[in-house]
Each structure stands twice: as structure tokens, then as C-alpha cells.
Amino acid sequence: MHNKSISELAAGLRAGEFSSVELVQHYLERISSLDPQLNSYISVCNETALEQAAHADQQIAAGDANPLTGLPIAQKDIFCTKGVKTSCGSHMLDKFISPYDATVVARMKQAGAITLGKANMDEFAMGSSNETSWYGPVKNPWDLEKVPGGSSGGSAAAVAARLCVAATGTDTGGSIRQPAAFCGITGMKPTYGRVSRYGMIAFASSLDQGGPMTRSAEDAAILLQAMAGVDPHDSTSVDEPVPNYSATLNDDLSGLKIGLPKEYFDSGLDDQVAKSIEEAIEEYKKLGAEVVDVSLPNTGLAVPTYYVVAPAECSSNLARFDGVRYGHRCEDPQDLEDLYKRSRSEGFGAEVKRRIMIGTYALSAGYYDAYYLKAQQIRHLISDDFKQAFEQVDVIMGPTTPTTAFGIGEKADDPVTMYLSDIYTIAVNLAGLPGMSIPVRPVDGRPVGLQIIGNYFAEARLLNVAHRLQQTTDWHQSAPGGFE
């Protein structure tokens, strides 16, 4: 049951082969027996998931079902979920029960999906390995000694280990695509503004974007369909029609122009990973695509630019966690300053504090022009690189990450090395473009992700390109040992 696609499961439910209650029960049992190895969930909604399933069964019986009705989904714990603990992976919000639903959660509920639980993540989405979570690291189901990637590591591990049908993630600098690559699943970061950020706890507002994390492009199309669209609660969501993503999945790829940026195949890229990527590109050629060399000359500036913009925004976004209205409050504060200092010192972990301090510095009087303003200018240059590339090609392809999943603890003490694991993904966020990662041939049993970058609002094209490869290859179908 847990290896079926979304459409197969929906058909099974409609045909009465199994009920939503049975399906949810099945996943709850898998979580209870398998997740202790992985730690991919922060909260599991045992009771409410079964209640929602019973309701879904009634809807299905009444012939009133949507494509996601009755299907158990994991929500990254960054999405506010009414009545459920929404921790964002932080001690700060360990006791925070959200009074409202994020737009993504509300839309998924509207589409009939069941909230199975809340997926583990790096604290406040700051991390590339899921090691910064207050709830402990998540293990990679392909190799329990390796990280699952981050920050949406819990979502990626849960999808790969078949502990949910699909999951949501968020991506600020690669937080959907990088864990998708490390865990061998399909993940998409849509165009900035395609999915509402309302109720998604903000890390870096101008970069954050929610998206689907699934086992296939076909499933991703269904999930994105439910998530996407303009939201009156989010002024930065874009009022652009949402196409039917499933309708164009099988479109022919002959004549598709694929751009390969030379900067993505430089010396930093692992040889084995490069081979897997090249093999996938060869598959695309067989499907009729044409390959063009392109250049994204400002690629090297992406990581430093990101580490000014994202911390600057986060230093302001996280100011609301002050121990006054909700969240962690220190014991017995002596005065206001003591309340602030201790509540925040105790509530936040080291990586979050590091970024708040970097961001505060970057925005300070006398430094603003040199850092924040300069970074925003470089952002334009990076966007222009892509703009020029998309004048020649339809999609850009390359590796999602320079290596396969690294070991737990391997980079935890070296933030700069850790930051460089997002070198191929970050520029996409800075430009606001949509990007996907799909699994290609693994290296030594560890997954490798192919990144596909599209022009603004080209999600349908990306899903189509990803799906066609998944029709001719089976890399996306293999399950990690012990979780088949």
C-alpha cells in the first residue's frame, strides 16, 4: 500500500479496496515501528488523523472526493496547524499550539488531505543537515549514519521511508531540493509567490517558498495543485493563473533545450555525482532534447549574497520570539532585559543565534550599504544571469548538490563548509525561480539529485520534464533498505 502513487491510492479508496482509516492506520503503524530509527516526525497526529480519515471515508462514499481526499500527508513543522504543536524545530516553540492554519495547511485540508503529523526540520529552517533541530537530528533512511539534508530533512526522510504518502517542505536556499536529493525523492521549490507564505513561519521572507516533496513528479503535480495560487493574506503571492499541472505531464520533450551551466560542473563537484548527472542528461537526449552550454557567471557570489540577505531578514523575523506573548519564557525574569536575554538565549539554538547576529550586524548603521544593499544589488546580477540563459534554453540542468549525503556530525562544526553544500541551489532562491530535484542513478547506494531549473511560473514545464524521465527510468522507484 505504501508504495502506491497518489493516483493509485485515490483509485483504491474510490474502488473500496481499502478505506482511508485503514490507510492512515497503516502509516501510523509504520511510523510507530520505523520512525524511531529516523526521527523524521516531531509530532504524530494519531487521533485527529484517524478522525479526519473517518470523515474522508464518508466523503468518498458520498462520491464527493478530491484527488487528495483521505491521503495522509506530513506537514513540515514550519506550517502553522491549528490546534497542533507547531515548533519550527525549536525549543522556543516547543509548547506553541498554533491558533490558526497556514494557507498551505488550509488548502491541503480543503483538498481532503489528512495531516498525519509534523515533520522534523532544522531549527527555524536554518540548516542543511537537519542537525540543528531541537528535537535531534533526522537520519537518512538510505544510510542511518548520514544526514537527510535540510532544512526539510524530516519531510524528505519520511517520504523516502514511506512514512507518509507525500509531504510539504519549504525552501529558502535549497531546503526542499537538497534533502530531496540526499533522500532520493522528488522535490520542488516553486516560483517565489506561487505558494502562499501565510502561516509558514518566516525565516527569510524574500526567499522562503513552500513546495511539494513526493516520490514522483506525478505526485508532486497533484500536491502543488492543492498548494498553489494567490492568497489575499500574502501580498507577495502572485495572482497568476494556476495551470492543471497533471494535464501536461506527458508532453513531448523533442526540441527541448536544456542548458548546462559550466559553473555547476566545476572542480567542487564530486566525479561520481557528475557521472550520474551526465547519464540523466543522456536520457534526455534520447527523449529528443537538445543540450546547450550556458554560463551563470555570478554563481560564485550566490552563497555570500545569501548569507547576508537571509540572516538580515531572519534577524528581524525572529524578533517576535521575545518571551512576551507565546513561546519560551525564562523562569523568574528579573526585569525586561533579563526576560529578553534569557528567553532568547535559552529558546534559540547555536545556528539560529549565529544567523541572528550576522543579520543584525549586516543591517546595523554604517554597515547596511556595504552588506545588505550590496547583496541586493548582486541579487539583480544573479537574476540577470538566469534571464540571459533562459533566452537560449527552456530549462537549466545540473547537480542539486556537489556530493551525496554527508555523515552526521561531519560538517556540524564548520558552518562555511556546511553552507557550501547549497552552492547549486541558493542562486535559484535569490532569483525567485522554480527549481526541482529528482533522483538519478545513486552513487554507492546513496541517492543523487538532478536539479532542473525553470523560468518564472514554469512549474508545469518542470513537472513535465521530470515526469518524462521518470517514465523511462526507475531511479525514483527504489526504496531504502528496511523501508520497502
Place this chain on the structure above:
Amino acid sequence: MQWETVIGLEIHAQLATNSKIFSGASIAFGADPNTQACNVDLGMPGVLPVLNEEVVRMAVKFGTAIGAELGKRSVFARKNYFYPDLPKGYQISQYELPIVGLGHVDIVLDDGVVKRIGVTRAHLEEDAGKSLHEDFHGMTGIDLNRAGTPLLEIVSEPDMRSAKEAVAYAKMIHQIIRYIDICDGNMQEGSFRVDANVSMRPKGQEEFGTRAELKNINSFRFLEKAINFEIERQIDVLESGGEVVQETRLYDADKDETRSMRSKEEANDYRYFPDPDLLPVEFDDDFITAVTADMPELPEARRQRFMDQYGLSIQDAVTLVSSRMQADYFEAVVAVSGDAKLSANWVMGELTAALNKEGQEISDTPVSAEMLGGLIQRILDNTISGKIAKQVFDAMWNGEGSVDEIIEAKGLKQITDSGAIEQIVDEVIAANPQQVENYRSAEEQKRGKMIGFFVGQVMKASKGKANPQQVNELLKQKL
């Protein structure tokens, strides 16, 4: 040494919208604590601001009213600082690109001279909540009802040179926001807050002195007092060889003094940056045209028209246009009476006095403009004298009926029958032989004054109803 005062004002006008600037919660005054604060106002994790478009329209109206350059592309910025009643840890304001740029207003000084005061900028921002210290032992209560209330911060140039000028400017801004109906102007409830930057410099010096910012001023009277106190304080400091410190000072109305609140050393670095949750506010000329289509005639223009059209003095015109309703009332009185000067006198005199006595606004007046216009007509057509008219006005104020009903009922109609007046004149002359003798023996130039006695006696005898002009003429003949 001769000192020159330099004053600039920062005015926070609360915009009279139905809901908050970035959420749908109500902004009505006086609700129970935290009953008008939604998830957005509480700064819950994940919430986002959505701009209330009404505030843009209001700011555009204001910018147009002060002849300002409008920022067709303005940007909201975050002003970052920690305070318990600031839920997000930052205030959403405008920094580098405000919605209203450089403009000006004209004020009229006591001597009738018109002075132009520059308005540097006006920008939109959200208000913070309130910290409550009473009723909480060793703790602070937080009321977030006010958090997110829309404000227009109006910043003047340092163009004012006295407390009186500052008050005239503040009143002018107050009049404008009331005329265009974007703020209720209630200073007691904090809908219109004035902070004053005051500094001194030796007369003739170009460079500004160090300024102090005065806060907590909730009336025009206190504005004048606070500035005057501060001017004296700064002169004292400077003349005793000291230096004025750049600081914020609170005005204490009970003690009539300003006290240091915080100095610049403790000032925050607000780390302003464009708010990534909000798009730049952009509009075009069509929008401005549509928004300002229903703008009323503004105080300055109306003042000029009152002078041109009605021949009023600048001071009378300034007084009459000080509120839109009073100016409307005046024009309605003139429409009925046909005499602008007399109408102005009645509106600024009897009517204002009666309203002040009752502590009422012109909207509450029991004497409508039509009634007052009718009263003035009866003066002009000699039905009653100006003196009797005051009696009639009081009767109308008390709801005793229309002008003509009261004149009729009280028998107040002026006596213009010369026979009847002559009879009274004769009686008065007969009853006062000594005064008649004195008058007749007096020199011509002294007689003018002496005749007043006889006029008074005649008026008294007629219970004020005799036409004074006729009385005068008859007395002159007969004496």
C-alpha cells in the same frame, strides 16, 4: 545675547479607517484590552501584513492638500527594536521612500502676516500597543488593541520661530486633516499627537543648535506652554555656559515643565530595511485624480475666498475657516442674511460664546444657520435693534421658536413710528431739565457725548424697542 528659537514638529495623525493598517481588526477607541487584536496584530508566528488601501487614499489626499510631491512608489520599511508592546519586534513604517514628499502650509500670524511652513514628508506607519503599569503588581500589562492602528506621521521643516507659530502650524495641519476627513483630530484620545523639536541659536547664526524633542503634549495650549518652558530652560542652560543635550523630554502639564526621558546615548540603531512582506506602494495620476475628486475646498483657499468674496479681514477669515463646519455655517448664514460682516460678527461673537459656554460643538447648535440668518435679516430691515437681537438669539437658543415668533410673542418689534418715539423723547426732555440745560449750554463738540444720556433714557423708556437712529435724530432736533 539675543537668541532665536527654532522649532520643527512631528505630528502623528491616526487615520480614520474602519480597520487596522495591515489587518482586518477594528480600531475603535476604548474596547476591552486585547479584544481588538487578531493574529496579525499579535505578531503570531507566520502571519503576514496586508496593506489596507484606504490609508493610501488618505495619504494621497493629505499630500494633495499640502501641495506635496507624492511618492508614486513608496516603500514600507521595518524599524527594528524590542519593546513588550511592539509584538513583532519591529514597527512597519516608511523610511527612505515616503508616500508624501516635500509640501507646505501657510499660517497666519497675529499681525495678519502669512508665513509659509515647509512639510518635509509624511509617511504611513503602524502604531504600537500600550504597556499598562497600573493594576499590575510588579508586572506590566500589554494591551495590543492599538497595535496596527494606521498613523500618518507628518514631519515639518524647522521653520517655526516661536511657540505661537508652532501652535498655528499644528492647528493648520489639524484643520486640514479634519477638512479632508482622514483623522478625527481628537487630541485627548491620542488621535492627533504632536512632538516638538526645539533648539536655540544666537540670532544671525545659520547653524542649528542642539535640539530637545518634547513629547506627551495633548492639547494646543500645552504645546505652547511646553515650548515656552523649553525655550526658557535652554536659554538658562546656554547663558549659564552649559550645553543643551540632545534628548527626549516629557511635558508634565500638572507641573508645567519638561523632564528628561532618555538621552541620545541610549538611542536605538533601528536597522531599517525594506519590509520583504509588502510590495512597494505604487499609483499613477489617474488614481490621484480619482482619490482627490471629492476633496473639499481647503482652509487656505477658503480663507482667501472669504476675504475676496465677502470683504472680510484676514483675521476674521482665519477664525471662520478654522473648522469646515463653522465655515459652512457662516456661508449658510450669509446666504440668508445677505450681510457677510454682520454674519461673521454673529458667528464669531454670540454663537461662539454660547457654544463655548455650553461646551458644545457647532454641530450641536440649537440655532441653525437659517435661524441666525433670519435674525440678522430682522436687524437689517429695522424690525429689531442689534441689542434686542441678542435677546431674540438667547430665546432661539432656548428653543422658544423662530425669529418672528419670538419677536411677536415678546413684543420686541422696534418702534419706528416717529409719533410714538417723539412722545417718549418729549417725556424724557421734560423729566430731565437740568441735563437739558447743561446740554444746551455746552460747546458743540462736547454735545456728541452728552446726547448719549438722553438716548439711553429713551431706549430704557421704550424697553429698547425704539429705533436708535430715529431717537438720535429726534433728540438733536428737540434739544
